[in-house]
Amino acid sequence: MPTTLEVKTPRLLTALPGPNAKRVLEQDAKFMSPSYTRDYPLVAKRGHGAIVEDVDGNAFLDFAAGIAVCSTGHCHPKVVAAIQKQAAELIHMSGRKQESLLYQFRHGSGGRRHQVGEIRDQA
Numbered sequence: 544m545p546t547t548l549e550v551k552t553p554r555l556l557t558a559l560p561g562p563n564a565k566r567v568l569e570q571d572a573k574f575m576s577p578s579y580t581r582d583y584p585l586v587a588k589r590g591h592g593a594i595v596e597d598v599d600g601n602a603f604l605d606f607a608a609g610i611a612v613c614s615t616g617h618c619h620p621k622v623v624a625a626i627q628k629q630a631a632e633l634i635h636m637s638g639r640k641q642e643s644l645l646y647q648f649r650h651g652s653g654g655r656r657h658q659v660g661e662i663r664d665q666a
Contacts, residue, residue: 551594554602560584561599582607590617 560568564586571581586598593616595605605617615622 551592552602553594553604556601557599559601560586561597561601563598567598592616592618 564584567586568584585595585603587595588598589596590605593605594602595617596602
């Protein structure tokens with residue numbers, strides 16, 4: 544997939560599904576639960592904007608984008624930057640501690656708004 548928007552329209556390089564996609568789909572059928580259904584045999588490799596490219600280099604206009612990409616397209620630079628920034632700080636935390644800190648952050652004493660650094664320092 545290009546780093547710029549040079550591919551703006553779909554392109555087919557192989558019959559569908561292509562040879563690489565067929566290999567992935569065969570493995571998928573062997574090892575994945577049949578409860579994880581697929582509507583079509585697309586093996587996506589990457590996307591940019593409204594275009595998704597499969598493992599054979601075929602490019603499609605993505606009418607089936609999932610949660611969090613529908614309104615921005617694939618790999619929107621601002622979304623990518625926000626994800627990279629957050630991933631460098633914290634990806635996941637399980638438990639109640641952060642929920643109580645979030646409550647303090649939202650409903651701090653005397654209605655004063657807390658700064659994120661203040662809450663972090665209290666942890």
